[in-house]
Amino acid sequence: MLIFSLYTFLIILLIGGIGVDLMRFERDRSRLQYTLDRAVLAAADLDQPMQPTSVVQDYFAKSGLGAYLADVSVNQGTGYRVVSATASADMDTLFMHMNGVDTLTAPAAGTAEERIDGVEISMVLDVSGSMNSNNRLPNLIVAARDFVDTMDENSAEGDLSISIIPYATQVSVPDTLMEQFNVSDEHDYSNCINFQSTDFDSPSMSGTAPYQRTMHFDPWNDYDGMDDNPKTLMGDNNSTLPVCEALPGREILAMQNDTAILKNYISNLTARGNTSIDVGMKWGTALLDPSLRPAIGELIAAGDAPAEFANRPRNYDDSDTLKVIVLMTDGENTQQYYIEDDHREGPSDLWFNDEEDIWSVYYPPYDAYYWPHEDKWADHPYGQDGMGCVGSNTSNWKCKDRTEDGSAENVEYPDLWAYVSLKANVKRRYYPFMNDNNAYSQWYYGVRDYVNATVKNTRTKAICDIAKDQQIIVFTIAFEAPSKGRTVLKDCASSDAHYFEVKANGSGIKIDDAFASIASSIRKLRLTQ
Numbered sequence: 001m002l003i004f005s006l007y008t009f010l011i012i013l014l015i016g017g018i019g020v021d022l023m024r025f026e027r028d029r030s031r032l033q034y035t036l037d038r039a040v041l042a043a044a045d046l047d048q049p050m051q052p053t054s055v056v057q058d059y060f061a062k063s064g065l066g067a068y069l070a071d072v073s074v075n076q077g078t079g080y081r082v083v084s085a086t087a088s089a090d091m092d093t094l095f096m097h098m099n100g101v102d103t104l105t106a107p108a109a110g111t112a113e114e115r116i117d118g119v120e121i122s123m124v125l126d127v128s129g130s131m132n133s134n135n136r137l138p139n140l141i142v143a144a145r146d147f148v149d150t151m152d153e154n155s156a157e158g159d160l161s162i163s164i165i166p167y168a169t170q171v172s173v174p175d176t177l178m179e180q181f182n183v184s185d186e187h188d189y190s191n192c193i194n195f196q197s198t199d200f201d202s203p204s205m206s207g208t209a210p211y212q213r214t215m216h217f218d219p220w221n222d223y224d225g226m227d228d229n230p231k232t233l234m235g236d237n238n239s240t241l242p243v244c245e246a247l248p249g250r251e252i253l254a255m256q257n258d259t260a261i262l263k264n265y266i267s268n269l270t271a272r273g274n275t276s277i278d279v280g281m282k283w284g285t286a287l288l289d290p291s292l293r294p295a296i297g298e299l300i301a302a303g304d305a306p307a308e309f310a311n312r313p314r315n316y317d318d319s320d321t322l323k324v325i326v327l328m329t330d331g332e333n334t335q336q337y338y339i340e341d342d343h344r345e346g347p348s349d350l351w352f353n354d355e356e357d358i359w360s361v362y363y364p365p366y367d368a369y370y371w372p373h374e375d376k377w378a379d380h381p382y383g384q385d386g387m388g389c390v391g392s393n394t395s396n397w398k399c400k401d402r403t404e405d406g407s408a409e410n411v412e413y414p415d416l417w418a419y420v421s422l423k424a425n426v427k428r429r430y431y432p433f434m435n436d437n438n439a440y441s442q443w444y445y446g447v448r449d450y451v452n453a454t455v456k457n458t459r460t461k462a463i464c465d466i467a468k469d470q471q472i473i474v475f476t477i478a479f480e481a482p483s484k485g486r487t488v489l490k491d492c493a494s495s496d497a498h499y500f501e502v503k504a505n506g507s508g509i510k511i512d513d514a515f516a517s518i519a520s521s522i523r524k525l526r527l528t529q
Contacts, residue, residue: 029108031063032068032088033110035060035063035065036110037110039055039058039059039085040085043072043112044081044082044083044112052076052083053072056069056072057069057072070085071085072085077154077156080114083111083113084109085109086108087107087108087109088107089105089106118159118312118320119151119155119322120161120321120322120323120324121160121324121522122162122164122283122284122285122326123144123147123163123165123284123328124280124281124284125164125167126328126330126479127166127167127168127250127269127270127273128168128331128334129272129273130271130275130331131271134504136511139511140269143511143514144266145263145266145267147326147515148162148259149259149263150516150519150520151522154519158257158308160257162255162262163254163256163287164256164262165287166250166252166269167275168250169243169244169275169335170276170336171252172191172192172244172245172250173191173193173251173283174191174252174254174304176298176304177191177295177298177299177304180292180295181205182206182207182208182209182211183210183213184210184213185213186213186414187213187414189233189246189418190216190242191246192214192244193211194214195278195279195282195459197459200459200462200463200466202466203286203288203289203291203467203470203472204286205289205292206291207291207295215413216233216234216235216242216417217242217417217421217422218240218422219337219421219422219423219448220241220421220423221240221423221424222423223421224421224424225419225420226359231419234418234421240421243273243336247270248268249265252283254287254296254305255287255306255309256305256306257309274335274337276333276336277329277332277460277485277488278456278457278460281463281492284325287313288467290313290315290316293312293313296309296312324474324475324522325472326477326515327475327492329478329489330478330479330485331481331482332453333457333460333484333485334456335450335452336450336456338450338451339413339447340446340448343413345413345414346412347411348411348412348413349363350410350425350429351382351383351411352408353408353409355405356405356406358373358383358406359371359372360378360408361429361430369381370429370432372429372432375432375433376391376397377393378390380408382406383404383406383408385403386401387399387401388402388404422447422448423444425443426440430442430443457484461488461492473498473522474494474498475499476498477489477500477514477515477518478490479502479514480503480504486501502514
């Protein structure tokens with residue numbers, strides 16, 4: 001009986017001792033796991049200024065468990081950080097050693113992740129004529145392509161979207177995107193918008209509010225595309241330069257993540273025209289504004305943007321999204337030309353006989369038509385049979401039955417400006433009979449006007465300020481820019497640290513260094529804010 005009692009006592013002691021050892025084990029394991037969980041969560045925080053590995057080590061050291069930390073691994077890139085850690089602690093048993101188990105190993109492992117699910121970038125790039133100087137455009141192309149590669153390499157699949165907004169005198173918009181706005185329909189030769197000053201006080205663009213379409217016209221050159229066979233639209237050759245160019249390499253590329261598409265687009269950039277920093281910045285901001293989400297949806301439906309961007313641009317208060325603008329110029333705001341309202345639509349005073357390539361100019365003060373090809377006046381546009389009056393002036397013309405080849409059709413203003421430059425229209429149609437500065441005053445300076453640099457600088461400041469108010473991070477690059485341009489860009493940047501200056505004399509950073517620094521800054525951005 002005594003022996004049985006002793007065996008029973010030993011069995012109870014062993015079972016109870018195992019329980020004690022297991023409770024001690026669970027206590028140590030729980031403490032280890034709790035410390036590890038807190039450590040990786042703190043280390044994965046994108047706002048954490050310390051190095052992730054140091055954070056984990058510090059947590060274990062302060063808990064008196066530093067000796068038990070086995071491994072820490074960190075995977076991070078633009079807008080995300082994943083921290084994993086493992087730990088283990090050996091515990092000497094008090095009772096289980098009687099059963100051959102001398103130690104128990106308490107394991108702990110965990111992974112914490114914090115991710116900005118979206119990085120939205122607008123690259124607003126100056127492609128004005130001055131970019132052809134000093135090898136600037138080729139250097140920009142190399143730097144911008146490298147920037148795309150760097151951002152892609154540091155971003156998880158589907159996280160990064162890039163829009164490219166090339167700007168000169170205007171910003172050209174692809175058809176599908178333009179169709180999402182209530183834009184006047186004077187013509188369909190090209191797609192640009194004449195923004196008003198109030199438009200720069202908001203980051204958004206309305207799908208219902210009316211916008212004025214930029215006319216398709218050339219204010220610089222002397223070229224008559226109607227004289228060509230076939231006719232030449234302004235912008236279809238190197239002799240013409242419309243304010244708004246309808247060329248794939250000049251149009252916005254919206255919401256892309258395919259590096260091949262982005263880099264090929266950048267490689268095909270061309271430079272000409274004036275500089276409108278304000279208009280480029282307006283579109284760059286709009287493409288980060290949630291108001292354009294329905295428009296992006298239509299681009300997706302048309303196959304012009306990836307389907308995974310259906311919820312972009314995301315809301316400004318989405319803490320998982322980083323919105324960035326990279327604004328570059330080599331110049332300063334200059335004149336932005338536009339056609340005055342009374343010459344935007346409707347019939348002009350010009351008639352064209354397409355079969356004979358002959359113009360007729362109706363001149364209201366004489367109530368007569370000037371024929372430039374004969375330097376004569378008539379009571380009708382050239383190209384009709386029957387009674388007609390023609391002469392060197394209206395007071396001595398002769399009226400008789402006439403047979404004239406072809407037929408004359410009135411040319412409406414949108415078609416006139418699309419095929420005939422403003423200077424060609426004045427020099428070839430009006431100057432021969434007006435023969436003084438009145439021709440230019442009425443039919444050049446009286447037809448076109450412009451937004452001046454002072455107004456455009458004010459507009460630029462307004463849209464830059466509103467972008468920064470929405471927590472959009474604005475980087476700016478003054479690429480060998482003059483003083484006024486540098487001032488505008490420095491003011492536009494989120495801070496002095498977000499402003500980069502590439503100097504013409506070769507001192508300081510180069511354009512590729514500026515883009516590389518910006519790419520690195522974006523990756524580290526949430527760590528340093």
